[in-house]
Amino acid sequence: MSAETDAETRKTRNAWLLSTPALVLLLFAASGPLLIVLTYSFLAPGEYGNVVWDFDLRGWISILYTKDIFDGTYHLADAHLSIFWRSVKLSLMTTAVTFAIGFPTAWFIATRPPAQRAFWLFLITIPFWTNLLIRTVAINEVIRNEGLLNTFLIWLGVIAEPIRIIYTDTAVLIGMAYVYLPLMVLPLYAAIDRFDMRLLEAGYDLYASRGQVLRRVILPIVKPGIVAGSILVFVPSLGAYVTPRVLGGGKNMMIGNFIELQFGQGRNWPLGAALSMTLLCVVMVALLIYVRAANKGDNQNG
Amino acid sequence: MANRAFEVARLPGFRTIALTAFVLLYLPIITLVIYSFNAGQSVAVWEGFSLDWYAKAWENEAVKGATYRSLIIAATASAIATTVATMAALGTTRRKAFKGQTAIYVMINQPLMVPEIVTAVALLIFFASIKVATGYTGLWYLIIAHAAFCVPFAYLPIRARLEGMDLTLETAAGDLYASHWQTFRYVTLPLMLPGIIAGAMLAFVISLDDVVITEFVKSGGQDTLPTYMLGQMRRAITPEVNAISTVLLALTVALLTAFFLLTRKNDK
Numbered sequence: 001m002s003a004e005t006d007a008e009t010r011k012t013r014n015a016w017l018l019s020t021p022a023l024v025l026l027l028f029a030a031s032g033p034l035l036i037v038l039t040y041s042f043l044a045p046g047e048y049g050n051v052v053w054d055f056d057l058r059g060w061i062s063i064l065y066t067k068d069i070f071d072g073t074y075h076l077a078d079a080h081l082s083i084f085w086r087s088v089k090l091s092l093m094t095t096a097v098t099f100a101i102g103f104p105t106a107w108f109i110a111t112r113p114p115a116q117r118a119f120w121l122f123l124i125t126i127p128f129w130t131n132l133l134i135r136t137v138a139i140n141e142v143i144r145n146e147g148l149l150n151t152f153l154i155w156l157g158v159i160a161e162p163i164r165i166i167y168t169d170t171a172v173l174i175g176m177a178y179v180y181l182p183l184m185v186l187p188l189y190a191a192i193d194r195f196d197m198r199l200l201e202a203g204y205d206l207y208a209s210r211g212q213v214l215r216r217v218i219l220p221i222v223k224p225g226i227v228a229g230s231i232l233v234f235v236p237s238l239g240a241y242v243t244p245r246v247l248g249g250g251k252n253m254m255i256g257n258f259i260e261l262q263f264g265q266g267r268n269w270p271l272g273a274a275l276s277m278t279l280l281c282v283v284m285v286a287l288l289i290y291v292r293a294a295n296k297g298d299n300q301n302g
Numbered sequence: 303m304a305n306r307a308f309e310v311a312r313l314p315g316f317r318t319i320a321l322t323a324f325v326l327l328y329l330p331i332i333t334l335v336i337y338s339f340n341a342g343q344s345v346a347v348w349e350g351f352s353l354d355w356y357a358k359a360w361e362n363e364a365v366k367g368a369t370y371r372s373l374i375i376a377a378t379a380s381a382i383a384t385t386v387a388t389m390a391a392l393g394t395t396r397r398k399a400f401k402g403q404t405a406i407y408v409m410i411n412q413p414l415m416v417p418e419i420v421t422a423v424a425l426l427i428f429f430a431s432i433k434v435a436t437g438y439t440g441l442w443y444l445i446i447a448h449a450a451f452c453v454p455f456a457y458l459p460i461r462a463r464l465e466g467m468d469l470t471l472e473t474a475a476g477d478l479y480a481s482h483w484q485t486f487r488y489v490t491l492p493l494m495l496p497g498i499i500a501g502a503m504l505a506f507v508i509s510l511d512d513v514v515i516t517e518f519v520k521s522g523g524q525d526t527l528p529t530y531m532l533g534q535m536r537r538a539i540t541p542e543v544n545a546i547s548t549v550l551l552a553l554t555v556a557l558l559t560a561f562f563l564l565t566r567k568n569d570k
Contacts, residue, residue, distance in 0.1 A: 008398070008400075011397055011398075011400070012400040012401060012402075014393060015393040015394055015397065015400055015402075015403070015406070016393070016402065016406075017393065018389045018390060018392050018393025018394075019389070019390040019393045019394060019406050019410075021385070021386040021389055021390075022386035022387060022389065022390040022409075022410060022453055022457070023390075023406065023409055023410075025382070025383075025386055025446070025449060025450050025453065026409055026410065026412060026413070026450050026453060027409075028446070028450070029425065029446045029447050029449070029450035030412055030413055030416070030421060030450045030451065031409065031412055032428070033421070033424035033425055033427065033428040034416070034420070034421075034424050036424060036427050036428050037420070037423060037424045037427060040427060050430075101319060101322075101323050101326075102323070104313070104315070104316035104317075104319035104320050104323070105319065105320040105323040105324070107311075107313060107316050107320070108316055108317055108319075108320030108321075109320070111311040111312070120324075122562065123324060123327075123328075124327075125558075126555060126558065127327050127328075127331070129507060129554060129558050130331070130511075130551060130554055130555075131510075131511040131513075131528060131547075131550055131551070131554065132511065132513065133511075133513050133528050133531060133532060134331075134334070134547045134550060134551055135330070135331070137334060137531070137535070137543060137544070137547055138330035138331050138333065138334040138547070139330050140535075141330060141333055141334055141337065141544075142329070142330045142333060148329075148330075148333055151347075178326070178327075178330070181323070181327065182327075197310060197311050200310045200311060201310050204310065210313060210314065214313060235417070236417070238417070239417030239418065239419050239420070241418070241419045241422075241513075241514050242513050242514065242532070245532075246532070246535055255419075256417070256419040259419055259420075259423060260419070260423075260518075263423060263426060263518075269427070272423060273423070273427075276419070276420045276423050276424070277420075279417055279419070279420055280416060280417065280420050283415070283416070283417055284415070287415055
């Protein structure tokens with residue numbers, strides 16, 4: 001018995017030894033620095049950026065409140081709130097838009113003959129792996145004032161003047177929906193692929209309409225896939241940096257750009273650090289929901 | 303039977319939406335590629351085929367430097383990431399669950415979970431203090447940062463390959479008096495090689511494409527192709543950016559096609 005336990009102990013030690021280089025690398029350049037951010041969020045801002053090593057809660061307080069420069073009272077920071085609201089609103093809208101387009105797309109792929117599915121999936125995965133910046137540049141070419149869309153509409157005679165989409169919230173929404181659509185389609189496809197199509201026959205045999213079958217049979221069963229896809233879209237949308245920067249311009253900031261600002265012109269590293277930690281917490285909660293949904297999906301399958 | 307199930311699964315309008323989605327997904331990318339060959343300045347008016355923008359980009363010293371740095375960083379970072387990921391995969395797969403297994407998984411997949419902007423800020427702070435302390439401002443900050451976030455992308459295909467492998471071959475090698483090292487060198491390693499190559503290619507693509515972390519970690523004059531493009535976009539976009547995008551795009555698609563062929567072959 002002890003020989004077997006010894007072998008197990010050795011195997012476990014090997015597992016740790018072999019993983020050590022990866023863990024050291026990640027501790028050094030991924031997880032460890034997060035602790036520094038956490039520490040910095042409790043320090044005082046330096047005059048020219050960086051921090052002063054004094055315990056200070058102003059970083060956290062100024063997420064929501066600004067201090068009046070005249071009488072020193074605190075009130076809600078409207079500018080900050082509008083940035084948070086825009087981030088949440090645009091992320092939720094992106095999730096809704098990608099679901100509205102992504103669900104039919106995933107359904108379409110899952111109902112192709114098996115031999116063709118790989119091809120359609122490949123078409124979805126190519127943009128997924130393509131540089132996010134390139135895709136943002138590409139959508140920019142379409143929606144900007146002299147872009148494809150406006151040129152086409154003017155040529156058609158539908159409009160006389162270009163519609164100004166670029167540097168608005170709509171542009172950011174279009175851009176994020178475009179770049180994150182594959183993240184919605186892939187988990188939805190995985191869920192629909194497991195769906196037993198005979199349930200549809202049963203539904204129709206029992207005189208259900210198409211709408212009823214969709215609402216009462218399909219959607220409840222593929223729900224784990226819907227939750228997974230929604231979170232996979234919502235999480236990167238909330239932390240988006242490149243898309244709002246390129247398509248939203250300087251005015252239509254989201255949290256990601258707001259964080260950057262604190263480390264640049266804003267020169268308020270503690271606030272930037274506190275904002276980063278807040279974003280991280282929100283994302284972690286969303287991912288916990290995702291893990292639970294994914295496990296549920298697996299259980300249903302097994 | 304199959305046909306009947308097929309009819310039942312049709313939902314009105316879904317096909318139209320799906321096909322539209324595919325068109326919308328590819329139309330911007332195709333436009334970008336086509337207009338990189340446009341003779342004129344405008345991205346809206348077609349003035350004839352030309353390779354001028356490619357020539358312009360090629361002659362641009364900043365682009366040359368950025369290309370060089372992108373390739374050096376991607377090659378070195380993916381090599382490091384693949385090496386440590388291979389070791390970790392060998393350690394963590396094909397065994398009973400062990401103490402701390404979840405901790406290792408969480409740690410390895412951490413870059414997939416933490417928002418990029420948060421990691422970028424963390425590395426900015428951390429590396430800034432190292433820069434002050436050591437005075438070193440070279441490319442290794444970028445290489446280490448890239449290597450770290452590439453680890454899960456290298457790890458996942460290697461682990462998938464290992465888990466699909468036949469354990470009996472290694473047992474057979476042991477029965478034939480091969481040493482542990484010989485078994486690894488002549489049986490395990492060749493068998494897992496497609497997974498390692500696939501992992502390395504994904505890591506390379508991920509490193510090549512990174513914008514956010516690079517933008518925060520780089521010192522002055524250390525632009526990679528994506529951060530150079532991002533900087534250019536502050537001004538008006540010229541077709542030069544389209545030309546660079548097209549080249550990067552071609553490289554990504556080539557690597558991905560190779561990746562898919564490689565992993566598909568594994569399944570057979």
